Amino acid sequence: MFLCFHSQNSKDLISRNTMKIELLWVVLFTILTIGEGRRSTSNACDSNDLKGLTIFKSRIHVDTSGRLDSWSNETSCCKWKGISCDNRTGRVTEINLPGLITTEDAPIQAEMKGLLSPSITLLSSLEVIDLGELAGLSGTIPTSIGFHLPNLRKLVLYGNRVCGSIPESIGKLSNLEELVLHENRFSGSLPPSLGNLKNLNRLLVQSNQFVGSIPDSFSNLTNLVHLDLSSNSLTGHLPQRIGQLQVLKELDLSSNLLVGEIPPSMANLTAISVISLDTNHLEGPIPFPSSFAQMYSLKILRLQSNHLTGKIPSTFGELVSLQRLSLADNKLEGAIPSSLGNLSALSELYLSGNRFSGQIPKSIGQLSQLILLNVSHNLIQGPLPSEMSSLRNIDTLDLSFNRLSLSSIPKCVAELPTISRIYMAGCGIQGEVPEFLHKTPIQEVDLSDNNLTGSIPTWLGNLSRLYILNLSKNSLVSKIPDSITNLDQLVVIDLHANKLAGSISQVFQIKQTFPFESSLTYVDLSDNSFSSGIEQIGVRPQHGIKFLNLSSNMLQGKLPTSIQRLESLESMDLSTNKLGFNLPEGLGNLSKLETLNLQKNRFNGSIPNGFLKLRKLKKLGLSDNLLVGKIPGGKLSDFPKSSYSKNKGLCGKPLKPCNKHT
Secondary structure (H helix, E strand, O other), X not given: OOOOOOOOOHHHHHOOOOOHHHHHHHHHHHHHHHHOOOOOHHHOOOHHHHHHHHHHHHOEEEEOOOHHHHHHOOOOHHHOOOEEEOOOOOOEEEEEOOOEEOOXXXXXXXXXXXXXXXXXXXXXXXXXXXXXXXXXXXXXXXOOHHHHOOXXXXXXXXXXXXXXXOOHHHHHOOOOOEEEOOOOEEEEEOXXXXXXXXXXXXXXXXXXXXXXXXXXXXXXXXXXXEEEOOOOXXXXXXXXXXHHOXXXXXXXXXXXXXXXXXXXXXXXXXXXXXXXXXXOEEEEOOOOOOOOOOOOOOOXXXXXXXXXXXXXXXHHHHOOOOOEEEOOOOEEEEEOOHHHHHXXXXXXXXXXXXXXXXXXXXXXXXXXXXXXXXXXXXXOXXXXXXXXXXXXXXXXXXXXXXXXXXXXXXXXXXXXXXXXXXXXOOOXXXXXXXXXXXXXXXXXXXXXXXXXXXXXXXXXXXXXXXXXXXXXXOOOEOOOOHHHHHOOOOOEEEOOOOOOEEEOHHHHHOOOOOOOOOOOOEEEOOOOEEEEOHHHOOOOOOOOOOEEEOOOOOOEEOOOHHHHHOOOOOEEEOOOOEEEEEOOHHHHHOOOOOEEEOOXXXXXXXXXXXXXXXXOOOEEEOOOOEEEEEOOOHHHHHOOHHHOOOOOEEEOOOOOOOOOOO
């Protein structure tokens, strides 16, 4: 926990509210200064500078860099580490104590714990304050900062625990060029006085807790090059006159609560290179570019996760510098304009989660630099244009859940030479698992929710780079091939809702990438007809598995004690099988388990007391078994009756009380 102290003016600080330890430091340095009578007066600290720095140090109780140790041996504070002075006046002009220190060997991350003292306002000649990335530094910005530091050009406090609001007086810092406050705990609204800082070129306050609207006065910051207000809780509309920021290159207002339409004036941002307005509640059409040859420097445009409507403007084809375009998760409609084929520099195109219809335009084949194309979850129809085979650099292709009605994977996809991630779920694909995958450097495959038949091919075991395999919701038969044990990079395997049978042991015998654990994290083999292999769970070290679903199969036997070795497990569902015997006590060692579903099996005996150790458990299903005895109590008593129902021998809260013979 930390306290967010409200700053006071410097007069109050120096008088009755000054801490005793601060006074001791001042007295000590005054004595040292008198004792240095033989030293040239040009080397002595200005008394206000000395006092301000001394008090600043007294508020810091941890400094892992040791830089503040040098502040006690010299009366000339200009020789102290992190301090710079004006050669003519001898006044302190810079406090440079960033957390990341560059050394000859390697960068060092220093830590400085304590409060940001208001005494810094005593250093009236300060031009630079850089205390960035000092994670333990807390406190507030002095409310009087704008009245006492008229020369300040740079204020850097990012990556700390500084809190409170930005003081209104900051608008008095007419020379300020950089205000960098991101990744702190600031709150309150952004003061309109920030609009007075005509020399400001960087304003970065992202990842705080700011609320309220963006002041209209921000449109006056005509020298602003980089503006980042992202990841706050800002509300209201975008400033209508935002287009006046003619030299602005980077604009990030993402992850807020902004509403209303995008102002048309945004098309006037002639120097803009990056626009991120994603993850807000913006609505209406995309108003830019409103004519040809506008925003010709724009390279990155992120508008995803809003409520935008209408069509993609045909003028988008004039954004000739565009490299990344994301319009995903909006309410856009109509056809994908063929003019997008003019974006010769485009490398990533995200159009998923909209209402686009028609066919993918043939001009898509002109995007020779395209690495990623995602048009999933739309209303796009087939056939796919043969020109897609010209995408010679494509790495990731996602066509899932459209109205493509593909009977097989088209040749234009099969001939893509660099494809490594292919997502074609819900595309109506029929026949066997396509053999062209055998000839690609494939890493991720999702062909779920199709009409695939036949068996899982043995050559899948040769895909040495494969780490996601999703063939769920098909009609695959036979067993899991033994060759799958060679997939030592596999992270996700999802084969649920097929007609597979035999053993599941192959999945738990996958070779290890590291000496002590495999990569496997997510396993879903549910809704099949597997009957054996349960005894292999946990025999090999597979500490990384977090999700395990083997429900709705025909598994028999007892749970092995080795299952407790799945120490990362967060969710396990073994329901609707034929498993029996006692529940292993070791299940209680799965300390990260949040969901445990063992219902509709044949487990007998009592519920192990070890289950009381499952402190993170949120969902428990033990119903429809042969369990007996008293429910152990503790947190287990807090689950509903449905967690234990249809076990005739169970009693105790939340079921009926046990009799004295139980």
